[in-house]
Amino acid sequence: MKAVIKHNKIKYTIDLANPLDISIPVIGGDNNVTSWYLPPPKIEPHKEGEFVGKVTEGGSTNFNDIYFNPHSHGTHTECVGHITEEFRSVNKCLSKYFFMTEVITVAPEKMGDDFVISKKQLQYALGNKNREAVVIRTIPNLSEKKSRQYSHTNPPYLMGDAAELLRDKGIEHLLIDLPSVDKEKDDGNLLAHKAFWDVEGKIRQNATITELIFVANTIPDGKYFLNLQLAPFENDASPSRPVLYKIED
Numbered sequence: 001m002k003a004v005i006k007h008n009k010i011k012y013t014i015d016l017a018n019p020l021d022i023s024i025p026v027i028g029g030d031n032n033v034t035s036w037y038l039p040p041p042k043i044e045p046h047k048e049g050e051f052v053g054k055v056t057e058g059g060s061t062n063f064n065d066i067y068f069n070p071h072s073h074g075t076h077t078e079c080v081g082h083i084t085e086e087f088r089s090v091n092k093c094l095s096k097y098f099f100m101t102e103v104i105t106v107a108p109e110k111m112g113d114d115f116v117i118s119k120k121q122l123q124y125a126l127g128n129k130n131r132e133a134v135v136i137r138t139i140p141n142l143s144e145k146k147s148r149q150y151s152h153t154n155p156p157y158l159m160g161d162a163a164e165l166l167r168d169k170g171i172e173h174l175l176i177d178l179p180s181v182d183k184e185k186d187d188g189n190l191l192a193h194k195a196f197w198d199v200e201g202k203i204r205q206n207a208t209i210t211e212l213i214f215v216a217n218t219i220p221d222g223k224y225f226l227n228l229q230l231a232p233f234e235n236d237a238s239p240s241r242p243v244l245y246k247i248e249d
C-alpha cells in the first residue's frame with residue numbers, strides 16, 4: 001500500500017506495507033533489556049483466589065499482569081516532564097506522529113573513561129539537513145543490544161553541546177539506541193536532557209527523546225518518514241513504537 005506525502009511542497013512516496021520497526025519490545029524475564037538498576041520486567045498470569053489467568057492452568061482466559069518501568073525496560077519516549085518539578089505527560093506533549101527523519105550512525109569517541117557523541121560528529125553526520133527528527137544508531141550495533149543489561153556499565157552518551165546543536169537545528173524528536181542521552185552516573189547534571197529541552201530557556205514542551213531503540217544494520221543511513229506512536233499512559237515517559245518508512249525514488 002503506497003502513500004504519497006506532501007511535505008514542504010515536495011511529494012514523497014512511502015510503502016506502508018514495508019514498515020521498519022526500530023522498537024525493542026518488553027518481553028519479560030532475563031532476556032529483556034534492562035537499565036537503571038531494576039530487575040527484569042515481569043509478565044505473569046494474574047492470580048486471585050482460585051483464579052489463574054492462564055488457559056493451560058485452568059483459567060478461561062490468558063490474563064497477565066505486567067510489571068515494568070518505561071525508562072528501564074524497552075523503547076520509550078519521554079518529554080520534559082522527565083526532569084521538571086511539575087508533572088508533564090508525554091501523552092500530551094506528543095500530538096503529531098509523522099516526521100521527516102534522518103537516520104545517522106555514529107561511533108562514540110573515547111573521552112577519559114567514557115565514550116561520548118560529540119557536537120562535531122553530529123555536525124558531520126547532519127550537515128545542513130533540515131529534519132524534524134533524528135535517529136542515532138551507535139556502533140558497534142549488535143542485536144545483543146535488545147537484551148543488554150546496562151546497569152552500572154557507563155554506556156555512551158551525548159555531550160551537552162551535541163544536544164544543544166540538535167535543539168538549535170530545530171530537531172523536535174531525538175531517538176537513540178542507548179538507555180539515556182546523558183551519562184549514567186552524573187549526579188543529576190543531565191546536561192544533554194536539559195540542553196535538548198532548553199529547560200533554562202524557553203522550554204520545548206513538544207520535543208521528545210526516545211531511548212533504547214534498535215536500528216537493524218539492514219536499515220541504511222538516510223532520509224525516512226518516522227511514525228512515532230506511544231502507549232497512551234499519562235506519564236513523563238511511555239513505551240513507544242517508532243517505525244521508519246523508506247522514501248521511494
Ligand SMILES: N[C@@H](CC(=O)c1ccccc1NC=O)C(=O)O
Pocket residue numbers: 036071179180181182183184185186187188189190211
Ligand atoms: N544520570 C542521572 C540518572 C538518570 O539519568 C536516570 C535515572 C533513572 C531513570 C532514567 C534516567 N535517565 C534517563 O534518561 C543521575 O546520575 O542522577
